[in-house]
Amino acid sequence: MAKYSQAASNKVGEVLHEQKEGKLKSGTGRKVTSRKQAIAIGLSEARKEGAKVPEKQD
Template identity: 75%
Template sequence: MAKYSEKAGEKVEKTMHEKKEGTLKTGTGKKVTSKKQAIAIGLSEARKEGAKVPKKK
């Protein structure tokens, strides 16, 4: 399993919480229903903030 920084883990945890509440939205404004998509959004946000996250494939 890939190693992520603590900051990245916190971001993913936050986005997963938002997904469960039903407040997490995609870039086009649609509601996120997929767990994988929520994780991807969290990692993307962490990457933008400069956290240690492996590159996208």
């Protein structure tokens, strides 16, 4: 199984909290309702911040 850093885990947690409150927006500006999409956004943001996150899978 892939290893994720604690920083990545924290970022995903923050994003999921935002999504639950209804404040999380996608790149197009629409509200995110899917939990899977919220996790993907969190991992993407963690990657940009330099956290240890495995490469995207196609």
